Amino acid sequence: MAKKEGGFQAKVAKTAAGAATHAVKCPKCGEPIQPVKLVASERTPKGSYKFNEHYVGACKCTAKEVYG
Numbered sequence: 001m002a003k004k005e006g007g008f009q010a011k012v013a014k015t016a017a018g019a020a021t022h023a024v025k026c027p028k029c030g031e032p033i034q035p036v037k038l039v040a041s042e043r044t045p046k047g048s049y050k051f052n053e054h055y056v057g058a059c060k061c062t063a064k065e066v067y068g
């Protein structure tokens with residue numbers, strides 16, 4: 001019986017871990033970290049501009065840094 005319960009718990013834990021990858025919580029404020037798309041314009045040596053898109057994780061305590 002104990003072995004069966006262990007298997008069930010392991011399955012639940014695996015599912016929870018999979019969901020956690022989509023909603024990572026910040027260890028500081030406990031709020032879910034939202035991926036925020038930032039576009040930074042960079043001037044190339046040739047004099048034109050290129051746009052770098054990247055994602056950063058934003059939560060309550062990093063919102064100021066992310067949104068400026």
Ligand SMILES: [Zn+2]
Nearest residue numbers: 026029059061
């Ligand atoms: Zn935070």
